[in-house]
Amino acid sequence: MNITNHEQLIIIGNGMVGHHLVEQLVENGALERYQVTVFGEERHRAYDRVHLSEYFSGRDADSLALCEADYYDVSGVELRSAETVTQIDRTTHEVVTDQGRYPYDRIVLATGSYPFVPPIPGNDREGCLVYRTLDDLDAIRAAAETATNGVVVGGGLLGLEAANALRGLNLDTAVVEFASRLMPMQVDSEGGELLREKIEALGVQVLTERATQRIEDGEASRHRMVFQDDKVLETDLIVFSAGIRPRDQLARDCGLEIGERGGIVVDNQCHTSDPSILAIGEVALWNQSIFGLVAPGYQMAKTALSTLTGGDTHFSGADMSTKLKLLGVDVGSIGDAHGNQNPGARMFRYLDPIKQEYRKLVVSSDGKKLLGAMLVGNNGVYDTLLQYYANGIELPAEPASLILPQSSVTPALGPDALPETAMICSCHNVTKGDICATIESGAVDLAGVKIATKASTGCGGCTALLKSMVDHELEARGVEVDKSICEHFAHTRQGLYDIVRVEGIKTFTDLIGKHGNPDTHRLGCDICKPAVASILASCFNEPITDAAHIPLQDTNDTFMANMQKNGTYSVVPRIAGGEITPDKLIVLGEVAKKYSLYSKVTGGQRIDLFGARLEDLPDIWSELIAAGFETGHAYGKSLRTVKSCVGSTWCRYGVQDSVGMAIWLENRYKGLRAPHKIKFGVSGCTRECAEAQSKDIGIIATENGWNLYVCGNGGMRPRHAELFATDLNDEQLYRIIDRFLMFYVRTADRLQRTSVWRENLEGGLDYLKEVILEDSLDINDELERQMQTVVDTYQCEWADAISDPEKLKRFRSFVNDDRPDPSIIMTSERGQPRPAQSTSH
Amino acid sequence: MTATALKNEMDTIGSQHTMVWQNVCNKADLVAFSGVSAWLETAEGPAQVAIFYLPSQHSKGLNSELFALDHFDPFSNANVIARGIVGDLKGSAVVASPIYKQHFRLEDGQCLEDENVKLRTWKIEFKGEEVWIEG
Ligand code: SRM
Ligand SMILES: Cc1cc2nc3c(=O)[nH]c(=O)nc-3n(C[C@H](O)[C@H](O)[C@H](O)COP(=O)(O)OP(=O)(O)OC[C@H]3O[C@@H](n4cnc5c(N)ncnc54)[C@H](O)[C@@H]3O)c2cc1C
Ligand code: SF4
Ligand code: FES
Numbered sequence: 001m002n003i004t005n006h007e008q009l010i011i012i013g014n015g016m017v018g019h020h021l022v023e024q025l026v027e028n029g030a031l032e033r034y035q036v037t038v039f040g041e042e043r044h045r046a047y048d049r050v051h052l053s054e055y056f057s058g059r060d061a062d063s064l065a066l067c068e069a070d071y072y073d074v075s076g077v078e079l080r081s082a083e084t085v086t087q088i089d090r091t092t093h094e095v096v097t098d099q100g101r102y103p104y105d106r107i108v109l110a111t112g113s114y115p116f117v118p119p120i121p122g123n124d125r126e127g128c129l130v131y132r133t134l135d136d137l138d139a140i141r142a143a144a145e146t147a148t149n150g151v152v153v154g155g156g157l158l159g160l161e162a163a164n165a166l167r168g169l170n171l172d173t174a175v176v177e178f179a180s181r182l183m184p185m186q187v188d189s190e191g192g193e194l195l196r197e198k199i200e201a202l203g204v205q206v207l208t209e210r211a212t213q214r215i216e217d218g219e220a221s222r223h224r225m226v227f228q229d230d231k232v233l234e235t236d237l238i239v240f241s242a243g244i245r246p247r248d249q250l251a252r253d254c255g256l257e258i259g260e261r262g263g264i265v266v267d268n269q270c271h272t273s274d275p276s277i278l279a280i281g282e283v284a285l286w287n288q289s290i291f292g293l294v295a296p297g298y299q300m301a302k303t304a305l306s307t308l309t310g311g312d313t314h315f316s317g318a319d320m321s322t323k324l325k326l327l328g329v330d331v332g333s334i335g336d337a338h339g340n341q342n343p344g345a346r347m348f349r350y351l352d353p354i355k356q357e358y359r360k361l362v363v364s365s366d367g368k369k370l371l372g373a374m375l376v377g378n379n380g381v382y383d384t385l386l387q388y389y390a391n392g393i394e395l396p397a398e399p400a401s402l403i404l405p406q407s408s409v410t411p412a413l414g415p416d417a418l419p420e421t422a423m424i425c426s427c428h429n430v431t432k433g434d435i436c437a438t439i440e441s442g443a444v445d446l447a448g449v450k451i452a453t454k455a456s457t458g459c460g461g462c463t464a465l466l467k468s469m470v471d472h473e474l475e476a477r478g479v480e481v482d483k484s485i486c487e488h489f490a491h492t493r494q495g496l497y498d499i500v501r502v503e504g505i506k507t508f509t510d511l512i513g514k515h516g517n518p519d520t521h522r523l524g525c526d527i528c529k530p531a532v533a534s535i536l537a538s539c540f541n542e543p544i545t546d547a548a549h550i551p552l553q554d555t556n557d558t559f560m561a562n563m564q565k566n567g568t569y570s571v572v573p574r575i576a577g578g579e580i581t582p583d584k585l586i587v588l589g590e591v592a593k594k595y596s597l598y599s600k601v602t603g604g605q606r607i608d609l610f611g612a613r614l615e616d617l618p619d620i621w622s623e624l625i626a627a628g629f630e631t632g633h634a635y636g637k638s639l640r641t642v643k644s645c646v647g648s649t650w651c652r653y654g655v656q657d658s659v660g661m662a663i664w665l666e667n668r669y670k671g672l673r674a675p676h677k678i679k680f681g682v683s684g685c686t687r688e689c690a691e692a693q694s695k696d697i698g699i700i701a702t703e704n705g706w707n708l709y710v711c712g713n714g715g716m717r718p719r720h721a722e723l724f725a726t727d728l729n730d731e732q733l734y735r736i737i738d739r740f741l742m743f744y745v746r747t748a749d750r751l752q753r754t755s756v757w758r759e760n761l762e763g764g765l766d767y768l769k770e771v772i773l774e775d776s777l778d779i780n781d782e783l784e785r786q787m788q789t790v791v792d793t794y795q796c797e798w799a800d801a802i803s804d805p806e807k808l809k810r811f812r813s814f815v816n817d818d819r820p821d822p823s824i825i826m827t828s829e830r831g832q833p834r835p836a837q838s839t840s841h
Numbered sequence: 842m843t844a845t846a847l848k849n850e851m852d853t854i855g856s857q858h859t860m861v862w863q864n865v866c867n868k869a870d871l872v873a874f875s876g877v878s879a880w881l882e883t884a885e886g887p888a889q890v891a892i893f894y895l896p897s898q899h900s901k902g903l904n905s906e907l908f909a910l911d912h913f914d915p916f917s918n919a920n921v922i923a924r925g926i927v928g929d930l931k932g933s934a935v936v937a938s939p940i941y942k943q944h945f946r947l948e949d950g951q952c953l954e955d956e957n958v959k960l961r962t963w964k965i966e967f968k969g970e971e972v973w974i975e976g
Contacts, residue, residue: 487930487931520929520932521929521932521934523874523895523927523928523929523934524928524929525926525928525929525930525935525937526925526926526928526937526942526944528928529926529928530926547873550872550875551872551873551874551875551926551927552926553926554926554939555921555924555925555926555939556939558875558924559924563921563924563939563940565917565919565940566919567917567919567920567921567940809870810872812877813878814878814879814880814889815865815866815870815871815877815878815879815892816865816866816870816879816880817879817880821889821920823919823920
């Protein structure tokens, strides 16, 4: 291949859309024809701006990046980050940057937009910031360190997202909006009022109809904002979020056609007024419209690919419907949500002032078609409505049934009812027809469809719909979606759980005898055996070391200790809530010394003693149990720790006794066996020193009781827990946790943490709330009873084992020799033992 | 002595040493459907052996109800095989290493995930209540 024969293609802007174009070029072989150079003004390679706010909740630049660090190198595209294009010279066909001049044959402008800062005197003072790039967020974070309060100017979508960020940085936060309500573009005055109530309830001050006149020195804070009526507001930090403007300066300077209110004019093929220059994404103005969302930008990128390679894809506009969660509040807007673009349209409204939900339908005058919809407080019906709207499906005889509360029957629009052209994933332009085609050509599961179509790999908004569509289509083709746990059972974990419970089966042998696959041996394997052991324990709670259960357990459960890399074990006694007496600390020290154990404080607020030899475990535990310790289940798929902060007993901010609650909860749920391990955290106030929001169950004290969060996760894929119920008293709290945990135990897959379970749960958090809080399945009594049985039958497995000589026989390194395994060799590091390289045989 | 010379000498010792049946433990020491470990005298010196006991009534299709393999796990370099979960995969009885979960066939020690790895196996049988291995 001769490089010099390539046409020079320059892409200006390495944002979301510019990057998407690169991917399209690479995947479609366009690099055979073009040598591509990309200029990005930002120092980071393209990242996920849509999820920018997650930068404040734990993600870093690398995890937000849209590709691996070496993607451009490997693909053969030159990426010049931190290099700004300053001019396009159309006479010499050169692009000029601060570092050089580059010849071009074609250009694609993907320069996006910039945040509009209203021309208010003082808007350039230190601490007046915007919210668009990673660098902006770094600046906000830095400024917040010395600030106690902050103001966001602009109460639109991005403004509220910025307000949430400030709140997360522990600033007293206010939103100042020029219009008479929040999100004036998406909601009407009733919706806006509800939104305001909800957002104020979160402690964010909302000021509407305020036009800022100037910003000057403050008295109590750094700045003072002066409004039209001379009212003032003092603040340390200001974030402007008053809309975005296309970055069309380069195009203006070189004489391309620009819209009246900005934006580079493009045609259906994304050509600008100069056919060698294209524009895509937020900078492009198509049919008088700028599209401030990523999905239409991606469609433009596809169009540009086609234009550059001689295809005939056209851009034909895009739907601006959106579904969001802002400060934990659902807001959805579909089509003509205000009903002001369709004369004669009829509106249906539903307002629930107690649950704080508002829904509105805009329907054609004959009542047959959905023209638009608006949702505040609950997006549950969004997907269904969007399908009615986008596919022109005829509405039911009583359209209002679609927005009435769930208890009255609102059949969700099933995959069946959708036409072939129904758009399932708008980010990647995947229709129902595309999905069916992939299945016809051999995709056999969700993963396969995702790989083939890229559906649901963009904003993720279509995940639930895609899954039900794929399942439905597979089933319709008679493909049995194989959910068997392993070759021994043609059942899922949930199926096995139900069989065990309904038939009262108490051993693995019985279960595989009655329900196992007859074509295999009757032994089971390392997949089904521990899973069944866990199910049996959840249901009957017999000691896991009983003879019938022993062969099912992983070595950790068999020996009730965690195997380390050299074949020794760790010992983790329970230290409920992290509270421990000096006497017990001394015992731990003495035992560790006596048996030469390495000691470490764990991330779960307890003490782990490592390097115990198999044959020493019973003696170690006898001494620990005599001192009042019990097993910590560090080896089991079961409750681990309930982490606590010191709480109201000592802390000047604590509003409840978080330690007391943590200990009580840890004692209630210890020993509960589950599909995976379970962790709790209890914090004494909103400062959240116990990191409860990263736990499966998180509890944060309020003035009035406890707020409950569920389905958080640390680990490999951190996930923030979601608020589930507020201001609970002690009894309400544990009742809800009882039901929640038992429902999880019943329905989760093997080795599925609550976070993953929740993400796969159809109906999501709303469904979970219906089941647990409203008892929609009428199972709460049963769940509570089951939990009570587990609580009542708790016994310390180690206490049980050391009192049973038969069980103790297992704790021998060799059945014909009492000596330890000579190949376990320790050396010393920082004054403690650690494994030396183990020798062979 | 060079390494080769050492090896030659060991070969000679090995060839002089005939395989002998040894009583390693009793049936009561075994754990049904699971493993225990024991020391065995072999031609190459003492070896740690993992012994698995699959009572016959549930193990249709298997030739034996006792199996003896290396206790040493070549993937983790630790002596742990007897502590793995026993099961069957695609028709063969196997044990899964408790550390990194590779499967080894009980009958011949073959690792299912890596055809180049095979554990040693020994003949094993009951003599009345006693367990005997030929090493
Ligand atoms: C000892 C400890 C590290 C330490 O020195 O602090 C530890 C050690 C192990 N962790 Fe952990 N984890 C420990 C706290 C944590 C924490 C922090 C926490 O609990 O607050 C996390 C993140 C929080 C979370 O789970 O959401 C954590 C996330 C994991 C994960 C990833 C789980 C996930 O959902 O992504 C694994 C792997 C797994 O479970 O599949 C894991 C697995 C393990 C295993 C069992 C790995 C293994 O199979 O050998 C380690 C053996 C423990 C042992 O031998 O005793 N450990 N591990 C901590 C014991 C806490 C305790 O007192 O029980
Ligand atoms: C906080 C936030 C939340 C959002 N949430 C959503 C959402 O939920 N859903 C949704 O659909 N959309 C959302 N958006 C909008 C979405 O991010 C944009 O629509 C999308 O990023 C537009 O892509 P783009 O490539 O056109 O522009 P950008 O991503 O802005 O990329 C343009 C790039 O070009 C660079 N550039 C500009 N001029 C030059 C030059 N002269 N030389 C070199 N480089 C230059 C810029 O530095 C920038 O990196 C959100 C945006 C923000 C800020
Ligand atoms: S969370 Fe609150 S009560 Fe608990 S230690 Fe932190 S500041 Fe104190
Ligand atoms: S709609 Fe965004 S990923 Fe499918």
